[in-house]
Amino acid sequence: MNETEFAYRIRQALNEATEQLEYRIVFRLERARTAALARVPRENEAPAWAPAALAAAGGRSISDQSPRGIWLQRLGLLVPLAALLIGFVAIYEWQHARRINELADLDFAVLLDEAPIDAYADKGFGALLRNEQ
Amino acid sequence: MATREELSAFLAGVERRAFKQASFAVRDDDAAMDIVQEAMFKLAENYGASRPAAELPLLFTRILQNATHDHFRRLKVRSTWITLFSALTPANDEDADPLETLEALTGTEKAESALDKASRNQVVAIIEEEVARLPRRQREAFLLRYWEDLDVAETATSMGCSEGSVKTHCSRATHALAKALRARGITP
Numbered sequence: 108m109n110e111t112e113f114a115y116r117i118r119q120a121l122n123e124a125t126e127q128l129e130y131r132i133v134f135r136l137e138r139a140r141t142a143a144l145a146r147v148p149r150e151n152e153a154p155a156w157a158p159a160a161l162a163a164a165g166g167r168s169i170s171d172q173s174p175r176g177i178w179l180q181r182l183g184l185l186v187p188l189a190a191l192l193i194g195f196v197a198i199y200e201w202q203h204a205r206r207i208n209e210l211a212d213l214d215f216a217v218l219l220d221e222a223p224i225d226a227y228a229d230k231g232f233g234a235l236l237r238n239e240q
Numbered sequence: 241m242a243t244r245e246e247l248s249a250f251l252a253g254v255e256r257r258a259f260k261q262a263s264f265a266v267r268d269d270d271a272a273m274d275i276v277q278e279a280m281f282k283l284a285e286n287y288g289a290s291r292p293a294a295e296l297p298l299l300f301t302r303i304l305q306n307a308t309h310d311h312f313r314r315l316k317v318r319s320t321w322i323t324l325f326s327a328l329t330p331a332n333d334e335d336a337d338p339l340e341t342l343e344a345l346t347g348t349e350k351a352e353s354a355l356d357k358a359s360r361n362q363v364v365a366i367i368e369e370e371v372a373r374l375p376r377r378q379r380e381a382f383l384l385r386y387w388e389d390l391d392v393a394e395t396a397t398s399m400g401c402s403e404g405s406v407k408t409h410c411s412r413a414t415h416a417l418a419k420a421l422r423a424r425g426i427t428p
Contacts, residue, residue, distance in 0.1 A: 110414045114386040117417060120367040121387055125256035127364070135273055136255040143280035144248055147288035 242293040250296045251280055258304055261383055264372040265308045275311055279304040301388060301398045305380065363426060370420040374413050377401075381409030382417075 217227065226232045242250070255276060262272035282303050283296065291299065371379060377399070384395045385406065396403045421427070 139277040143284040
């Protein structure tokens with residue numbers, strides 16, 4: 108019998124021995140395992156804010172520590188921030204254009220009106236317009 | 241990176257063998273349990289979330305070995321203190337052996353009780369006993385190579401020695417085991 112064959116027979120005996128461990132030992136091992144799992148750092152889980160699409164990008168986990176994974180994580184934070192900023196600018200521009208159009212319409216209406224421009228500065232004329240409305 | 245499920249499955253698969261290995265080394269079930277638990281905690285805390293599942297076996301083997309060595313280191317420090325105290329205590333018994341306290345650590349009571357526990361399967365028990373009797377490095381090499389299924393290079397890395405030393409340790413362990421078992425009437 109060669110060395111490897113002998114060693115594997117010993118291995119079988121040792122495996123048998125592990126199956127015969129007392130329940131007390133097996134129970135304590137299970138408890139130790141559960142306690143150990145509770146100590147795994149939380150970084151293992153994907154952050155709640157991370158877009159799910161990023162996790163699927165390239166089939167890589169979000170907690171990937173490779174340079175590409177780190178860049179994907181940074182991108183995951185930057186993309187929503189950039190979208191938010193662009194949204195704010197767009198809303199401001201739209202409101203500004205709307206205000207300009209309103210003022211232009213008003214100016215246009217005043218200029219086209221037959222009443223002289225000084226009439227609009229008169230308080231009585233303002234009261235008359237309100238009463239007519 | 242290893243998921244929680246992968247880590248759990250790995251630990252479940254390895255915990256009994258780890259306990260036996262520690263038990264062979266320290267010959268005390270409670271101490272062996274403490275060593276395995278310490279190794280599990282260290283693996284989970286330091287590598288559970290940062291290493292792929294494929295790396296866990298080698299890492300755990302290394303951590304378990306370090307935990308076992310730490311146990312012996314602590315034992316040695318404690319033994320030094322016990323010896324010191326016994327030296328300070330006036331000796332009433334002229335025949336008292338100053339090494340009695342050290343002997344107690346590897347005393348026969350625990351070996352006997354371990355043998356009683358394992359008497360369900362006499363042959364397995366004898367094999368276990370002979371494995372435990374192997375010199376530490378030989379036993380480590382033999383168990384890592386043939387029980388943990390590490391290859392020669394991985395075993396060498398884990399033990400911090402050369403591949404040639406691993407082969408020598410394994411060969412000596414196998415021959416010593418075969419000889420010891422033959423002497424006890426067992427031919428595996």
